[in-house]
Amino acid sequence: MKLLEDRILKDGNVLGENILKVDSFLTHQVDYELMQEIGKVFAEAYKNAGITKVVTIEASGIAPAIYVAQALDVPMIFAKKHKNITMTEGILTAEVYSFTKQVTSTVSIASKFLSENDTVLVVDDFLANGQAAKGLLEIISQAGAKVAGIGIVIEKSFQNGRKLLEDAGVAVTSLARIKAFEEGKVKFMEADA
Amino acid sequence: MKLLEDRILKDGNVLGENILKVDSFLTHQVDYELMQEIGKVFAEAYKNAGITKVVTIEASGIAPAIYVAQALDVPMIFAKKHKNITMTEGILTAEVYSFTKQVTSTVSIASKFLSENDTVLVVDDFLANGQAAKGLLEIISQAGAKVAGIGIVIEKSFQNGRKLLEDAGVAVTSLARIKAFEEGKVKFMEADA
Numbered sequence: 001m002k003l004l005e006d007r008i009l010k011d012g013n014v015l016g017e018n019i020l021k022v023d024s025f026l027t028h029q030v031d032y033e034l035m036q037e038i039g040k041v042f043a044e045a046y047k048n049a050g051i052t053k054v055v056t057i058e059a060s061g062i063a064p065a066i067y068v069a070q071a072l073d074v075p076m077i078f079a080k081k082h083k084n085i086t087m088t089e090g091i092l093t094a095e096v097y098s099f100t101k102q103v104t105s106t107v108s109i110a111s112k113f114l115s116e117n118d119t120v121l122v123v124d125d126f127l128a129n130g131q132a133a134k135g136l137l138e139i140i141s142q143a144g145a146k147v148a149g150i151g152i153v154i155e156k157s158f159q160n161g162r163k164l165l166e167d168a169g170v171a172v173t174s175l176a177r178i179k180a181f182e183e184g185k186v187k188f189m190e191a192d193a
Numbered sequence: 194m195k196l197l198e199d200r201i202l203k204d205g206n207v208l209g210e211n212i213l214k215v216d217s218f219l220t221h222q223v224d225y226e227l228m229q230e231i232g233k234v235f236a237e238a239y240k241n242a243g244i245t246k247v248v249t250i251e252a253s254g255i256a257p258a259i260y261v262a263q264a265l266d267v268p269m270i271f272a273k274k275h276k277n278i279t280m281t282e283g284i285l286t287a288e289v290y291s292f293t294k295q296v297t298s299t300v301s302i303a304s305k306f307l308s309e310n311d312t313v314l315v316v317d318d319f320l321a322n323g324q325a326a327k328g329l330l331e332i333i334s335q336a337g338a339k340v341a342g343i344g345i346v347i348e349k350s351f352q353n354g355r356k357l358l359e360d361a362g363v364a365v366t367s368l369a370r371i372k373a374f375e376e377g378k379v380k381f382m383e384a385d386a
Contacts, residue, residue, distance in 0.1 A: 029270045075222050081219065
């Protein structure tokens with residue numbers, strides 16, 4: 001997605017070996033127009049997949065995911081990273097290890113929102129090691145729902161997340177695929193959409 | 194906002210003394226159409242206020258806030274509840290006590306996203322004791338920015354958050370104002386918009 005790649009080149013900041021900071025338009029301050037366009041591109045890619053729910057994980061996935069849900073005219077569900085006092089009914093959970101934060105957290109979705117009649121498009125802002133996406137796939141599988149694919153805004157293609165997900169038999173659609181950071185500059189490989 | 198009140202009556206669940214669960218359309222599964230309408234109503238209320246930024250707090254505030262930002266054609270910023278490894282620049286912080294979770298957390302916004310030239314509309318999903326909104330006001334004040342008002346989706350008017358914010362001189366616009374839970378039913382008072 002050229003609009004996204006251009007924005008990463010313009011406003012993204014490479015920190016150290018493998019961190020890309022896009023907090024001016026995606027992960028902290030959010031550009032709604034870019035999110036709208038992202039939503040349309042994912043919806044176009046999955047328009048014939050019979051999607052009934054878009055699933056993401058709090059917090060940075062929510063803004064792109066709600067616009068994907070809008071473009072597909074389905075509800076969006078955001079998985080919770082911590083159990084909530086108001087969540088007393090049946091919940092589906094998975095453990096997710098964050099290499100960045102070096103902590104394991106429990107991710108959960110209320111079981112009433114997913115069933116075997118659902119076909120899910122997973123959306124997330126970043127794909128690196130794929131642990132968050134893997135956790136969401138586990139939860140969706142527990143519900144008996146199908147996964148049509150995983151839509152990723154920015155993929156760090158030099159990490160192993162994509163391989164992990166494709167080895168699990170899931171289609172990955174990434175709008176920007178980063179091959180490497182070279183001398184503090186972002187180098188892209190060809191994106192999926 | 195009648196559409197919202199009707200939805201609360203239809204799909205909200207009252208738990209115990211003072212918890213309203215709206216996880217089927219706002220706080221877990223999200224109805225984008227309702228969020229769009231909420232965005233339009235807040236934008237109409239603040240269209241002449243010169244808003245330059247919409248500020249909310251992760252995670253449930255993000256979906257309504259991004260549609261408010263869209264309707265006002267400005268960026269949305271979501272405050273973080275935990276410090277992030279990629280957040281190495283100057284950050285503005287406030288301590289927020291959660292009566293529900295009985296923990297104090299640090300809420301933060303990168304200082305580069307708010308300045309004395311900004312006029313902010315704060316948006317959040319719930320107003321109960323007002324602690325989260327108060328934390329956001331502190332951060333915005335540290336940045337030297339102005340606050341035009343606070344837009345709340347659901348206010349629990351029997352708790353003291355609104356008084357706290359109004360005593361601080363800030364306008365509160367709530368789309369649904371809950372007077373009481375009577376025998377497990379939600380009773381509204383007149384909303385602000």
